[in-house]
Amino acid sequence: MPHTAPHQEPRRSATGGSLPGLGAAEFTAGLGTAAGVAVEDAGPFERAHLRERWQQASGEVNSLLLGGASGAEALTLIARRTRELSGSDCAVILLADDAADTLVVRAGDGPRGQQMIGHPVPASAPAVAAVITDRTPTVFADFAHMVGDDLARLGEFGPAHAVPFGPPAGVSGLLLALRDKGGSQFGQEQLPLLASFADQAALAIELADKQRQQRMLDVLADRDRIAGDLHDHVIQRLFAAGMSLQSVVRRIADPDARARVSRVVGQLDETVREIRMSIFDLHTGKEDNRASLRRRMLDIVAEVSADTDVSPAVRISGEVDTLVPDLVGEHALAALREALSNAVRHARATDVTVTVEAGTDLVVGVTDDGLGMPADVARSGLLNLERRAATCGGSSSAAARPDGGTRLVWRVPLTGA
Ligand SMILES: Nc1ncnc2c1ncn2[C@@H]1O[C@H](COP(=O)(O)OP(=O)(O)O)[C@@H](O)[C@H]1O
Ligand SMILES: [Mg+2]
Structure with missing residues (x-):
């Protein structure tokens, strides 16, 4: 059996057919111009290096999220690294909309990638549906052919890598690495790297979301505790102080002194009122300004x-x-x-x-x-x-x-x- 280099293996296309293997010469032409990394017919050393680069990118996404970045910022970084490391012209992340039948481009890298942000893509588009429902990373030889011309700018691209993106429980998105029509084909060996990058990144986003929620709950619990303490201790003491002053006011002969003590009683009352307002703010959170x-x-x-x-x-x-x-x-x-x-x-x-x-x-x-x-x-x-x-x-x-x-x-x- 003749030795077959990875790049010569038949490529899977979403139509189920195999694409003819391309020669090494055709492959190298114009490859890796974006980042000089994604060379499909790379040797073992380059492959190991590439794997390392993808892992670094995962780490970057993690630390960005740990640093408190928003999900949107993380998506932007994911798209950028995807485009760079896969040597693509464009990388986009599509996520399911609230109406589950539409995906929306949430992040894009590369000039056209950014222009696509916000564009809807029907979840029923065959190329999209296949990857999401089967949860199978897929290589497309001609993405434009797969999505048809109506899918906005996605139709301008040729070779594509598409991997599921989203929490393992319910994949609801797609990470796409796209090359221009006529650009060199992606190799199969890139696919697992991209897929595992997408998995890890999606997981990191999900975890960060949960942590944010937990932090929010902690903050709310803390506010409740502070509110409780203020109410139970501080207010009651101020209240008692005011009451006892009020009870002696009448016994003060000097009118000046009496007026002053009365003023203090008034101030204590005012303070109690202010604390009540603060307690209320603690309970509701300032950000919720709907009364x-x-x-x-x-x-x-x-x-x-x-x-x-x-x-x-x-x-x-x-x-x-x-x-x-x-x-x-x-x-x-x-x-x-x-x-x-x-x-x-x-x-x-x-x-x-x-x-x-x-x-x-x-x-x-x-x-x-x-x-x-x-x-x-x-x-x-x-x-x-x-x-x-x-x-x-x-x-x-x-x-x-x-x-x-x-x-x-x-x-x-x-x-x-
Ligand atoms: N908490 C209370 N303590 C003592 N008397 C009260 C109290 N609440 C109401 N009243 C008496 O009941 C009456 C009727 O109250 P209400 O129906 O609210 O009419 P208004 O307040 O207009 O006088 C008041 O005028 C007052 O004499
Ligand atoms: Mg009344």
């Missing part, structure tokens, strides 16, 4: 209690922002405003607590330690609270507390709403 229900509730508390002597304690529990439908949220905000302003205006309370719990029901509670509800009153705001609750299939009631003061509970169901 959530939680934020709007805290804003209402701050607004209604501004310029009053009370600084309500607020406890919000449950997934208020996700569990409460918009309409119910609007009613709840109005209910909170009314109930709180009653406690602030009518009760002459020193202590007011607002609780909001989202579970099977959304429960807004406002408790004060004031005068208590008079027996016979003309109700307007209170009626309005009941009407709003009824609209949402719930109820509202204000009741005297055993040890003085009033507790208003506004409750509406969240399940099946």
Whole structure:
């Protein structure tokens, strides 16, 4: 059996046929001009060197991602190294769009490669579909022929290497190394190198994504902890300090001193309010500037209690922002405003607590330690609270507390709403 050099082996084409082997002379012509690397009929030394270059490129992609680069930056580097190391005129990465029937060019290297970024390619194009569904790296002798002229600029290319690109669980993309029409053919031996580069790079991107998510979760958990500490310790202490100052103010004879202590009490109140806002920011993250229900509730508390002597304690529990439908949220905000302003205006309370719990029901509670509800009153705001609750299939009631003061509970169901 005659010895067959690798470059003379029949090449697989996606049409299933074999391409005639090309002679070494034809092969060397015009090869490796881009990077001087991808010489298909290279000897063992060159082959080892080439393998090393691909491994280096993988390492580069890894460290780029470890350094916090975005997936897009990594894709750009992958395309660049692919073009250089495969001695191609162009390299592009196509990834599945949200609508799974389209791939979009996400990165490209080489002048035309960059121009193609953003171009859609139907996933049903035979050349594309074959590589993705079979997950088989494939050598194309004439890519233009395979994709037809309608595939934008992809139709300008001849020899091509196509390897699956994406997480092993669901390959959804394609890494293409392309040479101009009439350019020299790719050799089979390049293919595994490119395929394993694509695998490793895709894996690195996936891992980096997971790590980013984990980091985000860590940050959120940390923020929750800080928020909890601020709420449980810092606020309570400031609050207690304010209360004890307030209780001695009346006993201070000197009007100047009294005014100063009162000012300090006011400043403590203001500080508590500011910390509440910060806690809220910690919970939501500054980047989310769409006012959530939680934020709007805290804003209402701050607004209604501004310029009053009370600084309500607020406890919000449950997934208020996700569990409460918009309409119910609007009613709840109005209910909170009314109930709180009653406690602030009518009760002459020193202590007011607002609780909001989202579970099977959304429960807004406002408790004060004031005068208590008079027996016979003309109700307007209170009626309005009941009407709003009824609209949402719930109820509202204000009741005297055993040890003085009033507790208003506004409750509406969240399940099946
Ligand atoms: N938390 C409360 N503590 C003491 N009295 C209250 C409280 N909430 C309401 N009231 C009394 O009930 C009355 C009716 O309240 P409401 O229906 O909200 O009407 P409005 O606030 O317009 O007076 C108030 O005028 C007040 O006398
Ligand atoms: Mg009222």
